[in-house]
Amino acid sequence: MANDEDYQYSSSDDDFPxxxxxxxxxxxxxxxxxxxxxxxxxxxxxxxESFNSDVDIVDGMAVSHVxxxxxxxxxxxxMVNLKYECFTTQDIFNNMLEKVxxxxxxFSIPREDIILLLQKYGWDEDRLLEDxxxxxxxxxxxxxxxxxxxxxxxxxxxxGISNRDFFTCPICCEDQIKETYSLECGHEYCISCYxxxxxxxxxxxxxxxxxxCSLALKNTDIDExxxxxxxxxxxxxSIKSFVQKxxxxxRWCPFTDCKCIVHIQDTTEFVEYIRLHYSPYVLCNExxxxxxxxxxxxxxxxxxxxTSSWIKKAKKESDNLNWVLSHTKECPKCSVNxxxxxxxxxxxxxxxxxEFCWICNxxxxxxxxxxxxxxxxxxDELKTQTVIExxxxxxxxxxFFYRMFNExxxxxxxxxxxxxxxxxxxxxLQEKMGVSWIEGQFLTExxxxxxxxxxxxxxxxxxxxxxxxxxxxxxxxxxxxALLANSVEDLSxxxxxxxxxxxxxxxxxxxxxxxxxxxxxxxxxxxxRELISKGIVKITN
Amino acid sequence: MSLKRLLKEKRLIEKELSxxxxxxxxxxxxxxxxxxxxxxxxxxPVNTPYHKHSFKLLIELPSEYPLVPPAITFEPYSMxxxxxxxxTGKICLNILEHEHWSPVWNLMYVMVALYQLLQEPVVDSPxxxxxxxxxxxxxxxxxxxxxxxxxxxxxxxx
Numbered sequence: 274m275a276n277d278e279d280y281q282y283s284s285s286d287d288d289f290p291x292x293x294x295x296x297x298x299x300x301x302x303x304x305x306x307x308x309x310x311x312x313x314x315x316x317x318x319x320x321x322e323s324f325n326s327d328v329d330i331v332d333g334m335a336v337s338h339v340x341x342x343x344x345x346x347x348x349x350x351x352m353v354n355l356k357y358e359c360f361t362t363q364d365i366f367n368n369m370l371e372k373v374x375x376x377x378x379x380f381s382i383p384r385e386d387i388i389l390l391l392q393k394y395g396w397d398e399d400r401l402l403e404d405x406x407x408x409x410x411x412x413x414x415x416x417x418x419x420x421x422x423x424x425x426x427x428x429x430x431x432x433g434i435s436n437r438d439f440f441t442c443p444i445c446c447e448d449q450i451k452e453t454y455s456l457e458c459g460h461e462y463c464i465s466c467y468x469x470x471x472x473x474x475x476x477x478x479x480x481x482x483x484x485x486c487s488l489a490l491k492n493t494d495i496d497e498x499x500x501x502x503x504x505x506x507x508x509x510x511s512i513k514s515f516v517q518k519x520x521x522x523x524r525w526c527p528f529t530d531c532k533c534i535v536h537i538q539d540t541t542e543f544v545e546y547i548r549l550h551y552s553p554y555v556l557c558n559e560x561x562x563x564x565x566x567x568x569x570x571x572x573x574x575x576x577x578x579x580t581s582s583w584i585k586k587a588k589k590e591s592d593n594l595n596w597v598l599s600h601t602k603e604c605p606k607c608s609v610n611x612x613x614x615x616x617x618x619x620x621x622x623x624x625x626x627x628e629f630c631w632i633c634n635x636x637x638x639x640x641x642x643x644x645x646x647x648x649x650x651x652x653d654e655l656k657t658q659t660v661i662e663x664x665x666x667x668x669x670x671x672x673f674f675y676r677m678f679n680e681x682x683x684x685x686x687x688x689x690x691x692x693x694x695x696x697x698x699x700x701x702l703q704e705k706m707g708v709s710w711i712e713g714q715f716l717t718e719x720x721x722x723x724x725x726x727x728x729x730x731x732x733x734x735x736x737x738x739x740x741x742x743x744x745x746x747x748x749x750x751x752x753x754x755a756l757l758a759n760s761v762e763d764l765s766x767x768x769x770x771x772x773x774x775x776x777x778x779x780x781x782x783x784x785x786x787x788x789x790x791x792x793x794x795x796x797x798x799x800x801x802r803e804l805i806s807k808g809i810v811k812i813t814n
Numbered sequence: 815m816s817l818k819r820l821l822k823e824k825r826l827i828e829k830e831l832s833x834x835x836x837x838x839x840x841x842x843x844x845x846x847x848x849x850x851x852x853x854x855x856x857x858x859p860v861n862t863p864y865h866k867h868s869f870k871l872l873i874e875l876p877s878e879y880p881l882v883p884p885a886i887t888f889e890p891y892s893m894x895x896x897x898x899x900x901x902t903g904k905i906c907l908n909i910l911e912h913e914h915w916s917p918v919w920n921l922m923y924v925m926v927a928l929y930q931l932l933q934e935p936v937v938d939s940p941x942x943x944x945x946x947x948x949x950x951x952x953x954x955x956x957x958x959x960x961x962x963x964x965x966x967x968x969x970x971x972x
Contacts, residue, residue: 444880444917446818460918469881470917477913484918 355565357537359558362509365534369512372398380405385491386418388508392480396515417482417489420457430459433497442466444484454498460485467498475503478510526557527568533557537565550576550805571725574750574801575732582812583735587675605634619766631680674738681731684765688727691768692720702773715780719764719787726761726790729797730754736801739810746804753800757793764790819880820849823920830922837929839868841921850875852884854925859933863961869893871928872903873921883915884924894964896935896946906941907931 360368373387376398380387393416394401404412413419433454440450442463455461460483462470471490474481481490492504516523516534526533535555543566546553552573553565563570567577575583607625620631628637699713733754740747764786770776776783804810827841839855852873858864870889876882888895888903897906908914909927940946948957 444819445816446822447816466881466917473881479913484916 355537355553355555356539357535357555357565359555360534360536361532361558362512362534365512365516366508369396369508372396376402382413382418385493386413386416388492389418389480389489390416392511395518396511415487417480417487420488430455430457430461432456432494434464435461456483456488456490456494458483458486458488464498471495471499471503475506476510478507478512478514481507524555524563524565524568526559526561527563527570528557528559528561531557531559531561533559533561535565547577550802552577571728572732572735573729573798574804575735576802576805578812579735579739579805579810580732583678583738586671587678590671590675605629619762671738674734677734678731681727681734685724685727685731688720688723688765688768691765692724695720695768698771698773698776702776705773706777708777715783715787716768716776719768719783722787722791722794723761723764723768726757726764726794729794730757730761733757733797733801736804736810739812740804741809741811744809746800746807746809750797750800750804753793753797757790757797760786760790760793816880817849820875823922824849826920827922834922834926838925841925850877852921854921856925856929856932859929862933863958863965864895864932867965869932880917880920882912883910884921886910886924886928894942894945894961895932896937896940896942896949897931899941900964904941905931906936906939 369388369391373384373391376387376391377384379402380390390401390405390412391398394404410419435453435455436451437453438451439448440453440461440463441448442450442453444462444466447463450463452464453461454464454467462484467484470484471481481495482488483490490498492507495504495507496502516525521540522537524535525531526535535557537553537555543553547566552567552571554562554571554573555565556562561570564572564577564580567580569577569580569584572580604622604625604627606627606629607622619628619637621628629635630637695716699710699716702708702713702716703710733750737747737751737754740750767779767783767786770779824843831838831841837857837859839857841854842852843849844851844853852875854871854873856869856871858867858869869892872887872889874885876885886905888898888905890901890903893903894900898904905928907927909919909924935946935949937946937950945957945960948960
């Protein structure tokens with residue numbers, strides 16, 4: 274138990290000296306080196322080989338102690354540098370069309386036909402080219418571009434819409450049909466049945482063929498039939514299934530209504546990241562950060578495994594717990610029902626002006642001045658309980674952490690709403706104080722940092738839940754958690770300020786607090802990764 | 815849903831059913847006022863363990879028929895077949911899937927396809943895994959024996 278000293282260190286939160294909070298651990302130094310390597314990689318991005326050799330050295334533990342205490346650590350530092358691109362379906366479609374243009378001179382068939390071929394081959398150019406050189410004509414029949422000459426007995430007809438007087442459609446069996454459609458194969462159906470048929474298949478992404486044979490409808494045919502640009506829809510669904518099929522390298526942004534697709538060419542490095550408990554976070558063009566590996570929001574300090582079992586557990590238990598966690602609380606003093614309308618946990622009762630902490634329901638005074646302790650789950654309370662109560666203890670323990678997780682999730686949502694008003698604040702700064710737009714950006718920046726801090730804080734409770742609470746590192750982690758919680762609340766309170774004058778006065782404070790939250794977030798993430806690497810986190814259900 | 819289409823199918827079935835007396839025993843709407851529910855009876859093909867047995871089918875036509883395929887099941891607990899789930903009677907046949915269905919096909923066509931399925935079970939996409947494994951292993955006598963056992967059980971209890 275040589276950690277009393279560390280405990281002291283971690284509690285002194287004045288100006289965040291880099292390495293204090295878990296000095297005696299060798300692994301920490303290695304971690305730093307790896308981080309340095311990653312940062313180095315950022316400048317010399319195509320040196321995958323050097324990356325591998327670095328890791329080898331790390332594996333061999335033959336690393337000399339190289340750390341740069343002056344280097345600024347940020348949340349970005351807790352992440353690996355990934356090379357990725359962000360697309361929309363339209364971008365991918367345009368790429369596909371470029372592919373078609375490239376292939377056209379080689380194939381010397383119409384572009385529409387090449388699109389059909391590519392669709393058949395799941396947009397895999399290489400496989401198509403290979404088969405094309407082997408069996409040109411056979412391929413054209415297979416893809417339904419050319420009619421199979423062996424079936425010549427059919428009356429040939431013109432491709433397109435024809436006007437008829439008394440046609441009975443074999444599908445709906447209506448007579449006196451005026452407009453029909455058929456391909457060269459001569460299978461003729463009324464235009465309304467054809468439209469229904471196409472409409473039904475547009476979102477499947479496969480080639481649409483004649484209802485009776487394998488002759489394909491080209492995009493131009495579809496548009497002619499549907500009287501509008503419907504083939505676009507087909508192309509988009511074809512691309513969707515392409516993305517689904519290549520889910521090793523492509524991911525949809527998991528955020529609601531976001532249409533971005535992130536593409537990573539080379540995922541071979543992932544094994545290494547996962548071994549070191551880094552999660553591959555990516556940022557889509559709409560600035561949503563998510564984990565490429567589990568398609569969840571940013572979940573550090575938890576790793577993907579903890580995240581998924583936490584989510585599963587939360588789903589399982591939520592029925593029992595939802596009634597516990599209502600959105601209102603009674604004021605501990607006057608029992609008036611209070612709804613939380615801001616992100617900060619520092620509550621002031623509107624009726625009796627009592628100041629209390631939303632999380633622990635006790636007086637706010639000790640929170641503000643001294644060490645913020647409400648994130649700690651007090652195990653001592655339960656020590657006297659008997660074995661029979663063990664089950665309820667586990668549930669109680671889970672309830673506590675789930676509540677904490679939930680509180681921060683709710684807070685994060687409220688912070689987000691706060692963000693909506695930040696834009697207005699900047700506007701009023703511009704109008705009333707003559708502040709330039711760029712100068713007002715510190716508010717946006719602070720909000721972003723606040724959000725990231727909250728997210729990290731939220732997920733840290735999942736980590737603590739699964740950690741061995743008797744281990745020293747867990748204690749250090751919890752301390753770090755408390756420090757972050759404290760700094761997040763401070764920043765959140767700062768962002769509540771409405772008057773433009775006060776905001777400008779406190780500009781320096783904004784910078785300081787935001788910077789501090791950023792450092793704290795990074796520290797918590799790294800500490801969590803260390804915790805997981807050391808095997809102190811055990812996933813149980 | 816086109817009533818005309820269904821009437822036409824019904825007329826076609828009445829006209830052609832006699833030509834299929836080897837395979838299709840019955841194919842008709844359950845009630846005359848409701849054309850969305852049909853029933854059918856298939857005869858077990860010669861040279862299969864199903865010979866001399868007949869099998870009831872329940873057919874439900876969705877309102878979008880013929881744009882979407884009919885929903886067809888065997889009577890539950892009556893059909894021991896590689897591609898039929900014994901307890902529910904669900905059938906695994908690609909033309910009955912929405913993606914592979916074409917509005918050009920009709921109930922008669924589907925019946926013929928099902929009859930073919932009785933003749934040639936597809937071991938690669940089984941719903942009755944035991945039967946498929948035995949058949950794939952080439953143990954014909956066990957295969958026949960198991961089906962016979964199921965079918966006798968069936969006749970004994972019903």
